[in-house]
Amino acid sequence: MKNFKVLFTENRLTNNAGLVLLGKFCEKLSLKNVIEQHISIERPSNSRYSIADLIMIMIIGVISGTKHVSHLTVIRNDAVIRTLFGWNRFPSNRTVGNLLRLFNQRHCNELFEVEAIVRDKVWSLKWYGRITLDLDSTVKGVYGSQSGAERGYNPKKKGQKSYHPLLCFIAENRECLHNWFRSGSSYTGNGSTEFMKECFAKKPKHVWKTYVRADSGFFSGDLLNFLEQNKAEYLIKVKMKNLKQLLANQSWRKAANKMDIATADFKHKCHKWKTSRRFVAIRKLVELRTEGLLFPMPKYEYFCYVTNCNITPLKAHQNYGKRSTSENWIEWCKNQMYAGNILTQEFWANSAAFQSCIIAYNLMVWMMWLNSKQKSFKEEPNTIRSWLINVPARLIYSGRRWSLKLPKEYIFKERWEYIEESIKSLKTG
Secondary structure, three states: OOOOOOOOOOOOEEOOOOHHHHHHHHHHOOHHHHHHHHOOOOOOOOOOOOHHHHHHHHHHHHHHOOOOHHHHHHHHOOHHHHHHHOOOOOOOHHHHHHHHOOOOHHHHHHHHHHHHHHHHHHHOOOOOOEEEEEEEEOOEEOOOOOOOOEEOOOOOOOOOEEEOOEEEEEOOOOEEEEEEOOEOOOOOOOOHHHHHHHHHHHOOOOOOEEEEEEOHHHOOHHHHHHHHHOOOEEEEEOOOOOHHHHHHOOOOEEOOOOOOEEEEEEEEOOOOOOOOEEEEEEEEEEEEEOOOOOOOEEEEEEEEEEEOOOOOHHHHHHHHHHHHHHHHHHHHHHHHOOOOOOOOOOHHHHHHHHHHHHHHHHHHHHHHHHOOOOOOOOOOHHHHHHHHHOOOEEEEEEOOEEEEEOOOOOOOHHHHHHHHHHHHHOOOO
8 A cells, every 4th residue: 555644634425425416316205394294293483403304404414324313414514515505504513403302192193194295206207006015014113211112023133122103105115104113012904904004194195905914913804804995906815823724624736846835725714704715725735754754744834814906826826936125125114214213211212213214215216217217226225325425525616616426437427427417307396
């Protein structure tokens, strides 16, 4: 390595130049104005910071890579970003926490309204007539005594206090349609019918057909009744005490060209159901035991689903397998957009922070969905952050005009320019 001297003399440098793309996108969606109009937390007229400022700072911070409130220091000390976003003042970590603690359940519901309004604007520009909703829950462990953090289902760290959020994603563009921030003791399917009602209320206006996939935690007669009443298609994994016995008594057919797989298709009425429903199942040969036995004894693995779709059992099994992609999206929200990492001691403050992280995730998804050359994009948040957000630049003021100067050798220059021009041409009304 060559000898060199380190000098701390340069001004107006940033490592997050790509935040201006998100900033312009937020302006097109009038996000800050929508927050100001719908969040009813009242602040004194002489307050230095508004709730809209707080939420925007958190969203932009999360997109840049903020994992905790303390990490907002990166934005606080970024003169370029503060200048371009007009943040002449920036709250301290304690002030951010105090502002978050102003949230209660009503204000969190208002934050949902903000997201719904922005979603309608996005879907007025690009939309699908048929969508797939993937439901799932996740565990977010905590180290402390935060309100609502309780011991419950936690496969990685048994006995650890946690939260147990419930999420719903639109598979076609992988946005998070809805979320519930819940106590760690909540069972997966608790309130699933009410949650689904809210998901349907949030569906974009252009959607005329809905297909729902969910794991066995959502196997509920009430939920199925609601989906049928709303003419939705569904594919939900079955969970019952006597499931193995029920499947063993069915008539099985070998799948074509698959010697180790058999399928079953039957009607069944569970306890308290008013009607029978269609069940489809897969039986996979795992092992053929012969040692010490007069006749070989097969060992099977079973997969069973309840559905109202006109598909074969094998097709249903393959389709359900695609639902596993939503587990990646949940991990992105948790580990790349840090949902559940920004915590205080108050439950509704933590819920507001969780929702802000989900909004940040959706903004990144929407920006790429609306402004990519390709019909769809495959990059995960960390990749988008690395390519388009964490970009070095210098801010110059010359000739009464601000200029943001990026590296001449910037490898994603063409993509940046395309997204920037595309955002300029968006007409959101």
